[in-house]
Amino acid sequence: MSTSFYMPSLNVMGSGSLAEAIIYIKAQGFKQGLIVTDKVLNDIGIVKNFTDLLDEQHIASVVFDKAQPNPTIANVNAGLAVLKQHDCDFVVSLGGGSPHDCAKGIALVASNGGEIADYEGVDQSKKPQLPLIAINTTAGTASEMTRFAIITDEKRHVKMAIVDKHTTPVLSVNDPSLMVGMPASLTAATGMDALTHAVEAYVSIAATPITDAVALKAIELIQANLPTAVEHGDNIVAREQMAYAQFMAGMAFNNASLGYVHAMAHQLGGFYDLPHGVCNAVLLPHVQRYNAQVCPERLGDIANSLGVNVLNMTAEQGADAAIAAIVKLAKTVGIPSGLTSLGVKTSDISLLADNALKDVCGLTNPKQATHEEICHIFQAAM
Numbered sequence: 568m569s570t571s572f573y574m575p576s577l578n579v580m581g582s583g584s585l586a587e588a589i590i591y592i593k594a595q596g597f598k599q600g601l602i603v604t605d606k607v608l609n610d611i612g613i614v615k616n617f618t619d620l621l622d623e624q625h626i627a628s629v630v631f632d633k634a635q636p637n638p639t640i641a642n643v644n645a646g647l648a649v650l651k652q653h654d655c656d657f658v659v660s661l662g663g664g665s666p667h668d669c670a671k672g673i674a675l676v677a678s679n680g681g682e683i684a685d686y687e688g689v690d691q692s693k694k695p696q697l698p699l700i701a702i703n704t705t706a707g708t709a710s711e712m713t714r715f716a717i718i719t720d721e722k723r724h725v726k727m728a729i730v731d732k733h734t735t736p737v738l739s740v741n742d743p744s745l746m747v748g749m750p751a752s753l754t755a756a757t758g759m760d761a762l763t764h765a766v767e768a769y770v771s772i773a774a775t776p777i778t779d780a781v782a783l784k785a786i787e788l789i790q791a792n793l794p795t796a797v798e799h800g801d802n803i804v805a806r807e808q809m810a811y812a813q814f815m816a817g818m819a820f821n822n823a824s825l826g827y828v829h830a831m832a833h834q835l836g837g838f839y840d841l842p843h844g845v846c847n848a849v850l851l852p853h854v855q856r857y858n859a860q861v862c863p864e865r866l867g868d869i870a871n872s873l874g875v876n877v878l879n880m881t882a883e884q885g886a887d888a889a890i891a892a893i894v895k896l897a898k899t900v901g902i903p904s905g906l907t908s909l910g911v912k913t914s915d916i917s918l919l920a921d922n923a924l925k926d927v928c929g930l931t932n933p934k935q936a937t938h939e940e941i942c943h944i945f946q947a948a949m
Contacts, residue, residue: 570775572822573714573732575701575739580814581807584742585617588700591738592657593624595698600628601655603646603670604662605635608704613745617661617702629653634662634669637726637836637843639719643672643683650677650697657698660736663757664708664717664843667701671716671734674699679733683718687727689927694733701736704745706796706809707757707844709764709817712739719837726833728927730824741814743806751797754809755900756844758793761813762786762893763847767826768819770858770865771931775823782819786872788812790896797900827936828854830926831945834919841909848902849909852890853948854932859886861934866890907949916945 579587592600600621604614609632621628631646650658650673658677660670672683674696679686686692701711710716716729749757765785768778789812795805831854832846859866867877867885873892877885903909920941923929929936936944 570822572777573735574818574821575712575736577737578712578739578814580741580810582742582744582803584740585620585702585745588702588738588740589620589624592621592626592700595657597626597657597698599653599655600626601646601650601653601658601673602628602630603634603658603660603673604630604632604666606632608632608662611748613704614661628659629655634666636665637719637840638665638669638672639721640683641721642669643676643718646670646673647676655697657700660699660701660711661704663703663705664710667708667710668716668718670699670701671696672718672729675716675731675734683729684720684727686729686731689730690732692731692733696733699736700738700740702740702745703810705749705753705757706746706806706813707760709761709813709821711736711741712814712817713821715821717833724838725922726837728833730927741810743803743810746806746810747801747803749800751800752901754797754800755793755902756842756848757813758789758796758809758900759848759851759897759902760844761809761816762789762896763828763851764816764820764825765789766851766855766869766893767828768816768823769869770855770862770933771823771826772933773823773931778819778823781815782823783868783872785812785816785819786869788815790873793896794899824931825928826854826858826932827923827929827941827944830923830929830932831919831941833926833928834922835906835911838915838919839910845902845909848897849904849906850944850948852893853944855886855890855893857936857940857944858933859883859890905949906945911949913946913949916942919945
């Protein structure tokens, strides 16, 4: 059986890597860039610092800072209008997962036409998107290097999963100096998002030896560095290690895909406009408890990477230890303990389960669930 492995052709990492990105952009001969970002990064000056670097190289740019958390179809359409107005020939996403996903939507429609909703699902586009340079400011989503884009359909109140090789950026940038200002709560949420990516990729039915290796190393680095990054945001070593961890977790799920944690979290984000990383963190132990019915050995490996000595444990004990370690880490970094505290209503669970079962991310979960089982997982996470 053959497999494919997707990632950007060039990825620069570590302190000073932003300067390398500028060299790359200049070498491509691009004329006019659309910078997709959010208002916060624009207001605090990070965007201007970047556009100043472009100006020094005589590369023109225009800023679109309307990428909101859980970016919507309307965000994509608004950014596309700016791109067309200024005749941009490349796109830069600057920020976390939301600007990256919004930029992917803009760049994909710019080259393929139609509406972003036309590309929901797997490999629905015919042509590569406009060249996209993705500059990361968080350590979690890995959207800067994946073929995944999550866009909220505000009319249906669902998150569309767009999984398409043509949304892969041509260059990803992970410079930890851009991450030191991240608030503790965002650091925790994005770090737990990265953990979820690694765990779901490792238990996925599409896992390979390559994705296994990077998933387990990502888990090890997250366990070792996330609490420090949350408590001491200016610790550049912890920030850099988290940047590597989330990137490796991205390598894993970009190729092994995900599972029911994401399929369910997407519905919470789309329905209630909740932060994706927090939803993942709350759901992760409950979905893995369900998955332990069929892959306890894999969860035991995860426990080992989380620092648990599983040498004399049975497979089932190892799975329990992994779940306990996930819960402990989430508590340490301040993740809410249940969905009720996030405003999720029991009366909505059946509809949320309906939509979760339609999400493409669930296809590679190690055990396929019924509607009733998804409802039970939601209820356990309340």
